[in-house]
Amino acid sequence: MTRTSGETGTARPGQGAPPGVPVDEPPRPDRIRRSSDGIKFAVCCALLAAVMLLVSIAQQTTHGLQTDIAEGTAHAPRLLLTLATLASSFGVLAVPVAFAVERLFHKDGTRVAIALLAAAIAFLVTIGLDDLVVPSAPGGVLDSLIWGGTSTAPVHTDIAPVIAFVTAVGMAGRARWQAATWTMIGLAALTGLTAAYASVAALGATYLLGRAIGYGTLYAVGTPNPRPSGAAVVATLERLGLRPVRAVHLGDAAAGGGAREARRYGVVLAPSPACEDAEPARRPARDGEPERARGEWDLEVRVLDRDQQTAGLLYRIWRLLRLRGPATGEALRSLRRSLEQESLMAYAVDAAGARTPRLLGTAEVGTEAALLAYEHVPGRRLGDVPAAEVTDDLLTDVWRQFRRLQAGRLAHRRLEDGVVVVGDGDGRAYVTDLRSGETAAGDLALRLDLAQLLTTLALRAGPERAVRTAAEVLGEEALAAAVPLLQRVALSRATRAELRHQKDLLTRIREQIVRLKPETEAAPVRLERFRPRTIFSIVALSVAAYIVIPQVASLDIAHLVSTATWWWVAVALGAAALTYLAAAFMLMGFVPERLPLWRTFLAQVAASFVKLVAPAAVGGVAINTRYLQRSGVRPGPAVASVGASQLVGMAVHILLLVLFGFLSGSSANATRDLAPSRTIVIAVLVLGLVAGIALTIPKVRRIVTARIGSLFSGVVPRLVDVLQSPRKLATGLGGTLLLTLAFVVCLDASIRAFGGSLPWTSVVVVYLTANALGNAAPTPGGLGAVEGALTLALTISGLTAETATSAVLLYRLLTLWLPVLPGWAAFAYLQRKEAI
Template sequence: MTAARDHAVTRPVASPGRPAGEESQVHAEESAQRPAACGPQTDAAAPGEGPHAAAVPFVQEPSQPQRIRRPADAFKFAGSVAGVVGMLLLVNVAQGTTQGLQTDIQEGTRLAPHLLLSLATLISSFGVLAVPVAFAVDRLIRRDGLRLAVGLLAAVLAFALTVVLDGWEISAAPGGVLDSLIWGGTHTVPLHTDITPVIAFVTAVRMTGRPRWQAAIWTMIALAALTGLTAQYASVTALVATYFLGRAIGYGTLYAVGTPNPRPPGTAVMAALSRLGLQPVRAHRLPDLDEVRRYEVTTAGPQGRRLEVIVLDRDQQTAGLLYRVWRLVRLRDRSTRRAVRSLRRSLEQESLMAYALHAAGVRTPRLLGTSEVGTEAALLAYEQVPGRTLAELDDAEISDAFLTDIWRQLQVMQRARLAHRRLEPQAIVCDAAGAAWIVDLRAGETAANDLLLRLDLAQLLTTLALRVGAERAVRSAARVLGAQALATAVPLLQPVALHRGTRAALRQDRELLTRIREQIVRLEPEIEVAPVNLERFRPRTIVSIVALTIAAYIVFPQLSNVDIGGLVARAQWWWVAVAAAGAAATYLAAAWMLMGFVPERLPLGRTLLVQLAASFVKLVAPAAVTGVALNTRYLQRAGVRPGPAVASVSASQLVGLAVHVLLLVLFGFITGSSAHATENLAPSPVIVIVLLAVAVTAGVAAAIPAVRRMAVRRLRSMFSGVVPRLADVVQSPRKLATGFGGTLLLTVGFVVCLDASIRAFGGELEWSAVMVVFLTGNALGSAAPTPGGLGAVEGALSVGLTISGLPAETATSAVLLFRLLTFWLPVLPGWAAFAYLQRKEAI
């Protein structure tokens, strides 16, 4: 493969047997010809080429960064932080176990000879600082001051953080989580300022390859920990937390500052090729392929053979780790892949795949040799395929013969039980003769099972369909593999089965997989293939579990604070039943409200279940967000296109907001005109003043161009299709009555529930006052960022009812009953409705 050459710097490499002084000067700029069709044209003579050129190898590549951030440091930092959090949870959950362990250790140390303990104390007191200082002096002598500076920075940060945590926790929050780490005596501290900086220093300076220094420093740290245990100023839990904290600070400092780039330069790669006997003359860096370095190399000889060299860097082996772990846990592909592979294993896996493909007769570049490049990288040298990848070809250059040849290569692979796992456009090359080559073998697997082979088939079908269309891709595959073989891929034509890049491309054409299935079914209408469930679980399953856990965490403490016995003894059950009926009516009202603003026909039963499911979903998100998201999802599943679905929900929300404001103003004036209400609730002039203040504020904000543009942009995106949908609804009087009737019934149902809750405990207020209190509390609840307006609604309703004249005890009991009926009790049936709708794929 060839690629566009970037601006680069050249690094001459001494040829074997040639003195360094005889190296010739080369130019950093050169030109290259691009192939007109699949294959490349002949390159013009360049330095180091031709019969009279000096055979002095050099490397043309961009300058490498001096420092890099290693993904492994980020993962280790996250793991260390998780260790600290886990220890804090452990000491609060398993207090008896940790205290027993602490007691056992103290009893055991008392049996140790006093002389040995005193000697350990003396050595650790001196050595825990002396050994790191000695190592620092050694690094300075060896001119490794930058690494030492990073270690000192980590130690300073660790010391400062430890002092702050110790002082803040003990003085400001005695008995808190961190204080629970100090079990073991009255003079203990949660974290230890003498050990944490040393651990952070050792972590940040990276002592890999220096076993003696590592053994000395960790021995001193262990003796210091033992001394703390015997003197009872340290506990086991505190020491473990100290270890993880020191590690976290060390790895965090390393990732923030970066580490010296350990990747060998191109000169080292060429030297390794020379040791393989390949005699490189010149090389230049190709664009990376998913963080993998590639070089195009010309070797010595009359022909000047071209190679493509793949370099595997050790620090890149953890790149994409979270994604690979997620795929391994989520999918049922029965693969032998590992989320974390060593450099040696990656080298061996790709080498084995290359040899296996070549032995099976697949057209793939021949692997000429492999070699380690120092201790931080390894290389694979392939014969270069003179051509272009499928991604680089124009549509007119993709002939039927080329497509057929691609499928023939796959057929040979499948017969040999070889799975490529990444059959994307970059993995298929067209040479000068129009033949297909299979490249990019790093994810391949030998002795693949049937599922992996079918996944390869589904992936290649999708890759080619993205370029030439579903009909042409299926037709070309059927000519080689047959309709029966293609039918086995139908159940696997789902996004989760495809590679990440392919899934991203499918977002531009979401119906492509459906069209591929239709084309295959046309070839073999009678075939039946069992469905394949690739997912162990779906992301929405995790959302459901998390939501249920949060609900249980929130519900149980809330209910435990309610005097259920007192409520049962004092409540008038007739009014409780009326309140429950009012709460139940709100779900029917919400269903009518949505159905009224959707011109399409919606079933009442399922729409009612969606509103009930929203009572469960709102436990994990603000109330103003959950209803919109769930209703929009429901409309899309019901066949409404995304744009009109969002517009319909936005229309119902806009009308609901307008009705809410109008009712608040109307009943505010009605309440203000009542002599009884005037004494207890804010009169209507106050409401007018508030509205005028809001209007003035909005006017001032609208006068500022930046604020005005931002508001218009957000409102336009939120309500862009509302007017057309409202116009459709206005044309149907029945829909209009359903929508506005549901909007009014929704408010009336809540007010009936609140009023009946008040009467259930012997209280009584004018209905207009209850309306104003509810509308105010509901507005605050919708604006609050807590799930379901938790906290904001209770506070606003309690204060409003108290101001209106209710005793505080009656107001609190009424609000608790109201929230119990409208928020907490619907959680369980809401979860059941949510699970049912998911199973029916209605949301």
């Protein structure tokens, strides 16, 4: 820690401190790297690539635009164009130079030096692009940016360095300089267009390149630290009418969950003479709370820095895009907006009667920061309070403060254990850290706050105590409204990290609330616009379309229909229908309870409809689990039964793949490329080696141990129950083998329907391989993965591309698309009968 003093002579307002006021704070770095510069650099690079791509795609349109501009400027008065050329030729350099000189007089030479470095880099880059890279390129860059005009350059060498300089030097808050500089740059660009020196696309690329180099230089070198010192903070407090005598830097408020950071100072005020009115009056105590004893600090000052407003920006943008509007706050606020929002929230919370540190004043500190001075409340964060001291009285008091926030329609949005402070003098709860708050909040935002606080207190005191004390204060109806919102995605980032160690906590909270109010509707509210797996699905579908559509487009559908052997099509259709009966037997065999065959069959048909909105391995499991629960099987055994059927199915699948891989490799007629026995052995050895190496990693070993533990705790006991009934075991294994046989017959009949033929061992291996990929793919019904794997495997096995593609299309039509309508009917019927 270093000690600084405000004895700086005649400092500018906001930059000095009252004489003799010591400030303890760590050394301030001369330069800082701002995340906003890195983000802007990446955005400019992406936009530059987009311009290049757009121009290369829409060459005719851009060429027409360039022609129209040339014709329009031909009719402009030559005198005006000449004056604009003269003004831009002189002003495009003169204005930035004048601004640099002005900055040097204000002892801001470091910023000017960085800007000159950015200009030099931009000049070298543009010269290199124009003279070296583009001429040696195979015509693409030059043609795309010029559209045929060899006299023009792809990058405007004159203004790119100026744009980089302006970007790096920073003109925020200097409107006149900004207007003059960009006017000169605009005139220079106009001159380039009229003289055919540069095209519209070239000017766009020049602007983005200059901006990218400016921001990149700032991020690489760092910018002069604009954050005010502790001395400047103390001087600002003096202007607010406060009388600081000592200040200490308390550290930075962590930006948990992507929230904006703030620096904190503890400040001691001078005692006021009785005749003076300098010390602000304190608010009266509420609810019988004792007068607050004066702690070590009188004030806690939060300093908002402009450069820290972008802290966690990418995370906030991701949340903004992923979650629906009321479920997230603003992605980016200006410094003024942040100051006003927190101030309004502080006054509103105090007016609502909730305990919170009193806001004594706000002010800007120079042009790059602002502060909020709060009355200091000596205490500990709830997360730092020992478990023995987290009593029911304390939890009840927290809920009372929360009830007042809710009554005032105030959403805190970050009710973590760090924002609840337990006072040292009175042991009561105070709500702090209001930077993300929202006034006049809607119902969804208030319910999200309730879900967040329930989870926070359950992490500290357990679900039973958190729910019980909440019910005493808020009532059972209010708690029931939070059940649909008890989702990980609705909680803050810090809370989600804590839930990794208590993965069943949200379920336990829901169970406690349902016990209080059994009629509670537990269906979750849809907060997400999309889920991460949706992105994977879109990518996979795009790849599938890229692979499959050209193949389908090359087919003569009329010829295929006229030449197909229809009785083989009928066989394939019958085999596809048999798969649902086999799946029903498979499920019934692994459930000790008795299940009706017809409804179980309909549940498998309904699962074919769900496949269109969920991955293949997920939709069937969800439907079967729901069906078993509606049939009277308890949730735990229902999940275990479905898991047992899936486990046995996977084991049988692997055994059949290895068996038929050996048979296919030993067959004289089988292809050597698909599954020869040597390849199977090598693959097994490689997988075993990879698994062995992976298990040497402690984290992987813990995950595997946890998964195996959960498997043996639920699925294996269910299998033991099934083994005690030979009839059930025969039904389950028979259904598993029949399911595989039916799919193989369907695929083989689809191949023969178009005149193809393969050894049956090869068909089995092809099906087993493609089915494994389809279950692993995150796309609905394994779309893309199954088609691509089947087509490739059948082609390797010896079929022509046309026959393989036709057979795959027929097979997927019968097993995926044709059952959709019957599946929807079965789904609706079972829902109406309350069977799922």
